[in-house]
Structures are given as structure tokens and as C-alpha cells.
Amino acid sequence: MIRSAVVAVVALALCGAGTTAMSAPGFVSPKLTLSGPAKAQPTVALTLDACTGKTDMRILNALVSNGISATLFVTQRWMKRNAQALALLKSRPDLFQIENHGAAHVPAIDVPGRAYGAATAGSGAAVIREIEGGARAIETATGRKPVWFRGATALYTQTSLQLIRKTGARVGGYSMAGDGGATLGQAATAKRISTARDGDVILVHVNHPERPAGAGVVEGVLALRRKGYRFVKLGASASR
Numbered sequence: 566m567i568r569s570a571v572v573a574v575v576a577l578a579l580c581g582a583g584t585t586a587m588s589a590p591g592f593v594s595p596k597l598t599l600s601g602p603a604k605a606q607p608t609v610a611l612t613l614d615a616c617t618g619k620t621d622m623r624i625l626n627a628l629v630s631n632g633i634s635a636t637l638f639v640t641q642r643w644m645k646r647n648a649q650a651l652a653l654l655k656s657r658p659d660l661f662q663i664e665n666h667g668a669a670h671v672p673a674i675d676v677p678g679r680a681y682g683a684a685t686a687g688s689g690a691a692v693i694r695e696i697e698g699g700a701r702a703i704e705t706a707t708g709r710k711p712v713w714f715r716g717a718t719a720l721y722t723q724t725s726l727q728l729i730r731k732t733g734a735r736v737g738g739y740s741m742a743g744d745g746g747a748t749l750g751q752a753a754t755a756k757r758i759s760t761a762r763d764g765d766v767i768l769v770h771v772n773h774p775e776r777p778a779g780a781g782v783v784e785g786v787l788a789l790r791r792k793g794y795r796f797v798k799l800g801a802s803a804s805r
């Protein structure tokens with residue numbers, strides 16, 4: 566019994582090592598869950614990353630027609646190419662909160678290297694440019710300053726986290742990777758999201774209309790809704 570427990574822990578550690586080896590060691594991804602006293606209904610926050618590319622209207626249309634709230638982390642790059650989707654987000658401030666995913670979708674990591682294959686910002690100055698460029702673009706587009714920042718890949722160093730906090734932004738962590746970086750299939754995505762627990766901050770992608778994961782996001786979110794879950798935006802402090 567003890568022996569198998571040890572084996573399980575080692576296997577888990579190796580798994581972790583594999584993940585970090587792919588993205589380089591020493592990076593961290595802060596976990597975020599909703600704070601505050603539990604409500605009668607289980608509550609989650611759905612966060613949608615709009616990294617680059619297009620808009621998955623399957624997701625946005627389903628959220629609008631079901632009155633489900635979400636927080637969108639958008640880049641300047643995405644906003645430039647998705648004016649219509651941005652207009653839709655701006656037209657429903659009751660449902661959608663727009664937050665900062667950076668200027669050019671460069672990982673906010675202040676040392677040279679790669680995170681999930683993407684070249685990091687590589688210096689503190691480049692991290693600040695990524696944060697402030699994204700924030701300015703959102704303020705120009707919406708008239709509102711974002712309060713949250715989530716870097717591309719959601720990986721950081723301890724020092725880049727300090728830089729982010731110094732700009733006044735809160736770090737947009739998460740507790741569930743709902744679509745596995747938009748790589749999961751429809752059924753796997755739906756199943757994963759449908760297992761969310763009270764307080765989870767769910768991260769999915771809204772920029773891959775060509776992939777099956779987006780259909781699974783819709784299914785999973787509607788399954789939670791049927792189970793009586795509430796959906797909240799992150800607001801200023803990610804509380805229930």
C-alpha cells in the first residue's frame with residue numbers, strides 16, 4: 566500500500582517534470598479560485614482567452630443566448646483582427662468583462678527561453694511592454710482600464726510576477742484548464758468542464774473556431790448550468 570503510494574507520487578513528479586521540461590524549468594503558473602463565502606449555488610468563473618487568430622462564435626453566441634457571464638482575456642493583436650467580436654463584447658458589459666492578455670501574445674517571462682514552444686519576452690522591459698501595450702489597447706478600445714493580466718501560456722517567473730503586480734495588475738490565474746489549450750476533443754472538453762467544482766476559475770480558448778474543443782466548451786458550460794451552477798465575472802477581486 567505504502568509502496569504503491571510512493572510510486573504514484575514519483576509518477577506524478579515525473580509527469581510534472583515532463584510538463585516543465587517542455588516549457589523550460591523554473592516557470593510558475595499561479596492558481597486562482599474564487600474567494601468569499603460559499604453561496605447556496607455552486608459558483609464558477611469562466612475565462613476565455615483570445616490569444617491571436619479568430620473568434621469562436623459558437624461559444625460567444627451560446628453565452629449570449631443563455632445569459633452566461635464570462636471574463637475575456639484579449640490581446641491587442643486579437644482585437645485588431647476581430648472588430649466585430651469586440652463590438653459584441655462591448656455591447657454586453659452585463660455579461661462580458663474584458664481583461665488584458667498582452668500586446669502581442671508573448672509569454673510574460675523575463676528570461677530568454679521558450680514556454681510551450683513560444684519565445685519568451687526575455688527581459689523585464691519586454692514583459693512590461695507586453696503588459697502595458699495590452700492594457701493601453703483595451704483602454705483605447707473600451708474606455709476602461711483592465712485590472713487583470715494573464716500572460717500568454719499563463720507561465721511566469723517569480724520576478725516577472727513581481728513586475729506584473731508592480732504595474733498594479735492582478736495576475737489572472739486559473740484552477741482548471743477546461744480545453745487543454747484548445748487541444749482536447751469535443752467530448753473530452755465537455756466532460757472536463759462539467760466536473761468543475763464550486764470556486765473554480767475555468768480557462769478555455771475563444772480563438773479557435775476551427776477546432777472541436779469549442780463545441781465541447783459550449784456543452785460543458787451548459788451541463789454546469791443544468792446542474793444549477795452560477796457563472797460570475799472575475800470582477801475586481803475574483804469573489805463569489
Ligand SMILES: [Zn+2]
Binds near residue numbers: 614615666717718
Ligand atoms: Zn493565449
